[in-house]
Structure formats: structure tokens, C-alpha cells
Amino acid sequence: MMTRHQRNGLITLCLTGYISGCVSSPPQTTPVMVPPPPMPRYLTQPLPAPTGIDDIRTNQDLIILLTDYEQLRRRMNTDRESVQKLWEGMKLSMTSEIATKDRDIDEQDE
Known part of the structure; x- marks a missing residue:
């Protein structure tokens, strides 16, 4: 035989499971x-x-050929160095953006 406290506890347990079973937390997106x-x-x-x-x-x-070629070669090599610096800068900025976003996410979790 069930006591009144057991019955109330069982009802409360079932109702709590029923209410919270319908509610789910929003899916968490994980940045990749x-x-x-x-x-x-x-x-x-x-x-x-x-x-x-x-x-x-x-x-x-x-x-004439060597002068023209040397001017072009120097200009192209300068361009290539600039492209490489831009590429490395892009990597660094992406890394700092990632760190900032990670900090923002960590602050939200707290």
C-alpha cells in the first residue's frame, strides 16, 4: 500500500518528467x-x-633585354613578397578572430 507522501512524490516525479521531457534546449552549434x-x-x-x-x-x-627583364623580375618578386605578407597577415587575423570568438563564447557560458 502506498502512503500519501509516496503517491505525491510519484505524481510530482511523473509531472516533472512530463513537463521537462517536452522542452529541449536549443542545439548548440560548434564552430569548425x-x-x-x-x-x-x-x-x-x-x-x-x-x-x-x-x-x-x-x-x-x-x-635592353637584360634591363627590361631585370626590372620585371624585381617588380614580380616584390609583388610575390607582398602576396606572401598579405597571406600571413590573413592567417594572423583569422587566428585573432578565432581567439576573440572563443573568448566571447567562454564568457557566455559563465
């Missing part, structure tokens, strides 16, 4: 950080000096 792809080597490797030039007929042609 995808690392940036590696920098393609052709964007960062310095350009080599020209080899096997067949169109050179005079010394003047040679001087």
Missing part, C-alpha cells in the same frame, strides 16, 4: 575552423634569371 589552403609556391618563389635566349644579335639587344 577550416585552415586556409597553403600558399601556392608559384606565387612566392623568386623568378630565375633567363637562360637560352636566341633572339640576341647585338650587345645593345642584350643590354
Whole structure:
């Protein structure tokens, strides 16, 4: 035979389970950080000096070719260094954004 306290306790237990069984917490999203792809080597490797030039007929042609090529090569290498610095800066900014978001999430949990 059940006592009044046991019956009330059982009813309370069943009602609590019934009420909280219908309510669920919202699904938690877990941020997944995808690392940036590696920098393609052709964007960062310095350009080599020209080899096997067949169109050179005079010394003047040679001087013009080498001057033009050297100007282009220096400009391209500067561009490649800039691309590499931008790429590294992007990685660092993504890392700091991740750290900031992680701190915000940690503060919300507390």
C-alpha cells in the first residue's frame, strides 16, 4: 500500500518528467575552423634569371633585354613578397578572430 507522501512524490516525479521531457534546449552549434589552403609556391618563389635566349644579335639587344627583364623580375618578386605578407597577415587575423570568438563564447557560458 502506498502512503500519501509516496503517491505525491510519484505524481510530482511523473509531472516533472512530463513537463521537462517536452522542452529541449536549443542545439548548440560548434564552430569548425577550416585552415586556409597553403600558399601556392608559384606565387612566392623568386623568378630565375633567363637562360637560352636566341633572339640576341647585338650587345645593345642584350643590354635592353637584360634591363627590361631585370626590372620585371624585381617588380614580380616584390609583388610575390607582398602576396606572401598579405597571406600571413590573413592567417594572423583569422587566428585573432578565432581567439576573440572563443573568448566571447567562454564568457557566455559563465
